[in-house]
Amino acid sequence: xxxxxxxxxxNVQLAGRPILKDLTGxxxxxxxGLLGPNGAGKTTLLQxxxxxxxxxxxxxxxxxxxxxxxxxxIRHQTGYMPESDSYIAGLTAIRFVRMMAELAGLxxxxxxxxxxxxxxxxxxxxxxxxxxxxxSLGMKQMAKLAVAIVHGPHLLILDEPTNGLxxxxxxxxxxxxxxxxxxxEINLIISSHLLRDIExxxxxxxxxxxxxxxxxxxxxxxxxxxxxxxxxxLRGEHETFLAxxxxxxxxxxxxxxxxxxxxxxPEQVEIRNLYExxxxxxxxxxxxxxxxxxxxxxFLKAMEGRERSNGNGRL
Amino acid sequence: xxxxKQSYKRFExxxxxxxxxxxxxxxxxxxxxxxxxxxxxxxxxxxxPHLVALGLIYLRNSPGALGALNLPFVRFLEIDGAFFLxxxxxxxxxxFLLVTFIGPSLIAPDLANNALPLxxxxxxxxxxxxxxxxxxxxxxxxxxxWVPGLLVLALQTNQAxxxxxxxxxxxxxxxxxxxxxWITTISLMALALSAWVKMRPAAMFSLFGAFFVAASFGNMxxxxxxxxxxxxxxxxxNMTMRGxxxxxxxxxxxxxxxxxxxxxxxxxPSWTALLSVASFSAISFVLLVKKIRACEVVR
Numbered sequence: 001x002x003x004x005x006x007x008x009x010x011n012v013q014l015a016g017r018p019i020l021k022d023l024t025g026x027x028x029x030x031x032x033g034l035l036g037p038n039g040a041g042k043t044t045l046l047q048x049x050x051x052x053x054x055x056x057x058x059x060x061x062x063x064x065x066x067x068x069x070x071x072x073x074i075r076h077q078t079g080y081m082p083e084s085d086s087y088i089a090g091l092t093a094i095r096f097v098r099m100m101a102e103l104a105g106l107x108x109x110x111x112x113x114x115x116x117x118x119x120x121x122x123x124x125x126x127x128x129x130x131x132x133x134x135x136s137l138g139m140k141q142m143a144k145l146a147v148a149i150v151h152g153p154h155l156l157i158l159d160e161p162t163n164g165l166x167x168x169x170x171x172x173x174x175x176x177x178x179x180x181x182x183x184x185e186i187n188l189i190i191s192s193h194l195l196r197d198i199e200x201x202x203x204x205x206x207x208x209x210x211x212x213x214x215x216x217x218x219x220x221x222x223x224x225x226x227x228x229x230x231x232x233x234l235r236g237e238h239e240t241f242l243a244x245x246x247x248x249x250x251x252x253x254x255x256x257x258x259x260x261x262x263x264x265x266p267e268q269v270e271i272r273n274l275y276e277x278x279x280x281x282x283x284x285x286x287x288x289x290x291x292x293x294x295x296x297x298x299f300l301k302a303m304e305g306r307e308r309s310n311g312n313g314r315l
Numbered sequence: 316x317x318x319x320k321q322s323y324k325r326f327e328x329x330x331x332x333x334x335x336x337x338x339x340x341x342x343x344x345x346x347x348x349x350x351x352x353x354x355x356x357x358x359x360x361x362x363x364p365h366l367v368a369l370g371l372i373y374l375r376n377s378p379g380a381l382g383a384l385n386l387p388f389v390r391f392l393e394i395d396g397a398f399f400l401x402x403x404x405x406x407x408x409x410x411f412l413l414v415t416f417i418g419p420s421l422i423a424p425d426l427a428n429n430a431l432p433l434x435x436x437x438x439x440x441x442x443x444x445x446x447x448x449x450x451x452x453x454x455x456x457x458x459x460x461w462v463p464g465l466l467v468l469a470l471q472t473n474q475a476x477x478x479x480x481x482x483x484x485x486x487x488x489x490x491x492x493x494x495x496x497w498i499t500t501i502s503l504m505a506l507a508l509s510a511w512v513k514m515r516p517a518a519m520f521s522l523f524g525a526f527f528v529a530a531s532f533g534n535m536x537x538x539x540x541x542x543x544x545x546x547x548x549x550x551x552x553n554m555t556m557r558g559x560x561x562x563x564x565x566x567x568x569x570x571x572x573x574x575x576x577x578x579x580x581x582x583x584p585s586w587t588a589l590l591s592v593a594s595f596s597a598i599s600f601v602l603l604v605k606k607i608r609a610c611e612v613v614r
Contacts, residue, residue, distance in 0.1 A: 047610055050436045052435070052436075052608075052610050072440075073438075075437055075438040076438045080433070082429070085428065086428065086432055086433045088425065088428050088430050089424065090347070095343070100433060102331070102339045103336065103340075103439050105331050105438060106326060106330065107328070107329070107330075107331055114326065117321070121322070149323060152326035154325070179322070179323065183322065185324070186325070
């Protein structure tokens with residue numbers, strides 16, 4: 001896959017303070033999640049991609065365009081949904097979205113047509129002639145999403161898209177993000193504090209801590225790998241059973257403290273094969289779990305600084 | 316794509332010309348401005364001095380009409396630099412009021428609602444944003460200053476002949492140059508205050524303050540420090556502009572003479588008026604550029 005985001009020793013300072021420190025990496029997933037505690041530099045990184053802050057040293061390339069030299073081209077291809085409220089209270093949603101589409105370069109008629117379509121798409125069709133100032137928080141979030149996608153960008157940057165949304169609102173937002181992602185017409189970068197949002201939408205995750213990349217994780221690969229890691233609890237004499245399992249090509253290790261057995265299954269072996277062997281050797285499988293190294297575990301490890309993984313080796 | 320087909324789709328059509336994209340802001344701002352009937356009416360009122368001037372010029376050059384209306388004073392009316400000076404002194408006030416009403420609503424709502432990241436995350440620069448907003452004020456004030464001024468001059472030339480025009484070339488240049496200086500200055504001031512004072516009413520009062528309170532400070536400085544010539548006038552935008560109009564339209568100026576200590580008769584050099592107005596513009600421009608940014612950096 002062609003990388004849509006390349007960070008090359010990117011350093012950014014704000015008011016003389018280093019915020020992003022030597023970020024390097026290449027990202028090509030369709031949806032990248034940006035995680036990190038407050039002040040980690042997530043929003044600064046997004047804003048640097050949009051040219052709001054100039055890098056001190058290093059650079060970033062978005063869709064092949066360098067932020068130092070081709071910021072207008074990048075902005076042509078990008079839709080941005082900022083974290084904080086951004087709208088003009090006195091304008092109706094349709095007029096605001098249409099104006100933003102025109103500013104992105106759409107002719108007035110096309111802008112009007114797409115503004116209507118986009119507002120229907122995000123669920124504000126019935127409220128599109130209302131002034132933005134009268135919208136609820138959830139509606140304002142949706143209006144921001146409409147503004148970000150009205151011109152049909154190639155890259156969508158969402159900064160905390162579910163901020164302040166109630167559970168149904170959050171669900172609707174996540175659903176929309178997934179729908180947009182699944183069209184395969186667009187790449188997404190989502191910054192969020194909510195691990196669940198990232199886990200649901202993203203296939204790659206970059207975890208920032210103190211302005212550095214603390215961890216990179218390819219969630220899709222992680223999910224695939226986790227499906228092959230098992231923890232099994234047995235009742236009965238298990239030596240012969242384990243020998244039979246190892247003959248299938250599985251790697252096994254017995255935890256002497258808990259007496260649980262950890263297994264790594266090769267590609268061709270299914271869980272069903274284990275049950276068949278257990279029956280053959282009169283062993284009861286009392287418990288069988290997939291290894292679940294959840295995003296929360298990955299995040300916590302990154303925050304504790306225990307792990308500096310290379311993910312798929314692209315960092 | 317029909318509305319009922321709700322799915323994300325890229326825009327594949329032709330994009331508009333980047334060079335003229337700033338006019339989008341101007342167009343939308345005009346729609347907002349003229350939604351207010353009050354402002355529409357006031358804008359029409361601002362055209363009154365030029366309409367009166369057109370009428371007077373027509374009467375002055377039409378003995379038949381003049382006789383029928385029985386207005387003998389018009390017969391002795393001289394259409395010269397002094398005539399236009401009167402019109403432009405009135406227009407200075409009217410255009411100031413127009414800018415005071417419209418200017419603060421141009422940038423303040425964008426900053427108050429944090430809309431700048433949305434504008435500036437598009438292929439739309441800070442310079443284009445400023446030019447787009449500035450164009451609103453420049454177009455509106457042009458329509459009540461130099462544009463009708465040139466129409467009035469055209470009528471006078473038509474009635475009085477090219478000889479009159481050649482004798483009064485200074486007036487033509489003065490109207491255009493003076494109007495542009497004034498328009499640029501108050502537009503930049505209005506936008507700068509609109510950007511720094513994010514509340515619209517407060518921005519309006521600040522603009523009044525810059526016009527009238529600064530004048531009071533200037534006069535106070537003259538009186539307290541016994542300044543001769545009265546340098547304090549340089550922060551009185553009204554007096555400065557009056558001095559500039561005199562210089563441009565009459566070729567002489569009495570800038571500050573009325574404020575000089577009795578008997579001294581020492582006014583301020585004409586170029587100081589230009590310097591003062593240019594300083595107002597430059598300071599406003601710097602303040603405006605400093606404030607228009609996609610995001611605030613907390614220091």
